[in-house]
Amino acid sequence: MRSARETTSPRGCPGRKLRWHAFAVAFGMLPAFAAVRQAFMRVFHRQGVCTLPSSKLRLQVPEGRIPVAIVAPGSFSPPTLLHLRMFEEARDALERTGGKFKVVGGYMSPVHDAYGKASLAPAHHRLSMVEAAVSDSDWIMADSWECLCRSEWTPTVEVVSRFAAELSKVPVAVGSNRPQCGKVQLVMLCGGDVLQSFNATKPSGERVWPDDDVEVIVGQHGLVCVGRGKADLGAIARESTVLGKHLDKIVLAKPRVLTGISSSVVRQYLASNQSIRYLVHDKVRDYIFKHKLNELPNWQ
Amino acid sequence: MRSARETTSPRGCPGRKLRWHAFAVAFGMLPAFAAVRQAFMRVFHRQGVCTLPSSKLRLQVPEGRIPVAIVAPGSFSPPTLLHLRMFEEARDALERTGGKFKVVGGYMSPVHDAYGKASLAPAHHRLSMVEAAVSDSDWIMADSWECLCRSEWTPTVEVVSRFAAELSKVPVAVGSNRPQCGKVQLVMLCGGDVLQSFNATKPSGERVWPDDDVEVIVGQHGLVCVGRGKADLGAIARESTVLGKHLDKIVLAKPRVLTGISSSVVRQYLASNQSIRYLVHDKVSRGLFTPGLVHCAKGFFVQVQAVL
Helix, strand or coil: CCCCCCCCCCCCCCHHHHHHHHHHHHHCCCHHHHHHHHHHCCCCCCCCCCCCCCCCCCCCCCCCCCEEEEEEEEECCCCHHHHHHHHHHHHHHHHCCCCCCCEEEEEEEEHHHCCCCCCCCCCHHHHHHHHHHHHCCCEEECCCCCHHHCCCCCCHHHHHHHHHHHHHCCCCCEECCCCCCCCEEEEEEEEHHHHHCCCCEEECCCCCCCCHHHHHHHHCCEEEEECCCCCHHHHHHHHHHHCCCHHHHHHECCCCCCCCCCCCHHHHHCCCCCEECCECCHHHHHHHHHHHHCCCHHHC | CCCCCCECCCCCCCCCHHHHHHHHHHHHHHHHHHHHHHHHHHCCCCCCCCCCCCCCCCCCCCCEEEEEEEEEEEECCCCCCHHHHHHHHHHHHHHHHHCCEEEEEEEECCCCHHHHCCCCHHHHHHHHHHHHHHCCCCCCECHHHCCCCCCCCCHHHHHHHHHHHHHHHHHHHHEECCCCCCCCEEEEEEEEHHHHHHHCCCCCCCCCCCCHHHHHHHHHEEEEEEEEEEEECCHHHHHHHHCCCCCHEEEEEEECCCCCCCCHHHHHHHHHHCCCCCCCCHHHHHHCHHHHHHHHHHHHHHHHHHHH
């Protein structure tokens, strides 16, 4: 009977002690492997930057309700509590429109850097801030397709169409029926200023929104507009030729309180070294200071 | 040698096994004792309900700055993000008034139930919601003297005077000097509507605020007013006889953004079963203090009934 201390057998195979040592070393290196993998993923931003996040989606809705997802494209430089509040108001408005809808999830989609707006923080920062802002929401998610998966700016109509296409692959059960794909409808969330822009013309004479785009966004999908000011959203919608055709696809939410917390006002507070607590999510505030976004030249 | 199983010695003392059992039983009952103590304290709300909270107070301020504490009496039914935002605006305003002040702490003081406002949730609920709202603030505290330590409503001037008296016992070091008592000044935080009320008269002809009270609150201590609407706070202050004498004790903060989140609008949302997320602190809206919010919703209906 060979003693356990012998490290090799006549055949040259490692003995029991060496096998144990090899296993222990491999096991001990697991944290190192995990760290390397994590660093790799952080460098390449995240696995599945082009995949639609779905972890918070509701996959079952009550009988007789249409499952609907809310999509908000925007700059989110930074995301504020008003953005989050608009999602809540939009969901309440949709679920009260004759009890027709059930909201299965919400998406904040930061715009691509190439959009060219002067106040845009770099895309990965804006995405991280949005992720921080929705981290403790049980239904709103951050989506990175527009800002990180594409190499240039994507018109809103294509962003909306991509969400619709991805959501049609998600099986949702209505009532006691079996889960089926293609059930989830899409609405775009916007503020009163965007609703007004549907009617607007650029100084060059060109429409801000091509009519075909509005046909797709509002006609094929839908719109939920949360008022921010005194503007009569209903009148704006009715007066517009292109919107007027699809009034049944437009839900208007008139909040009881207009918190007025715009990203630009938050940037003004930061530039004056004043407190932004309770204007943005606490985790967004922590992120801004940790990454010194308050010192960004285009935020002064 | 007696066997360990014997439970008594000839003298009647408990044997080793019984002692061990007694110890084990007492040890096992510790959680029960802790639960009883916790229930006792919850019933009597909390130890030190009348003591000024001081855990978040800053006990050292830079050279040349006056240490000041901000006190906000209010209904807080429920406390909203606007209340918290007003504290932040007030602190910024005070610390920028020629760099004179350094804020050492802030207090939210819920009013006593006997104040009689229809929308008031019970005091212990309002206090719990305020504690939740300031739980992750590093400088604002909830104070229970007014709503739980007193047996009836206390006029604001007495609330302010009590805070000033308690704060004068807190030793604060200015610059490299040794800590001294009596250094901390007090300012009352209020909104534009309260500033306007300093000038107002009730239908009976009686002033809303006795002039003597305003003399103490503004004259002896100070006021920081955070605007909520379009009202010109400066004009209101200058036009008032009693306020006009103490303009140097009044700091006006004009926020860049008026979030407008009043408790009454939150009660409307609650009464309509709508979301109040991102209008109040998450700990208040997440249902941890649902009884308080239910009372607030009821308060909305009571208010409506009172008007009809």
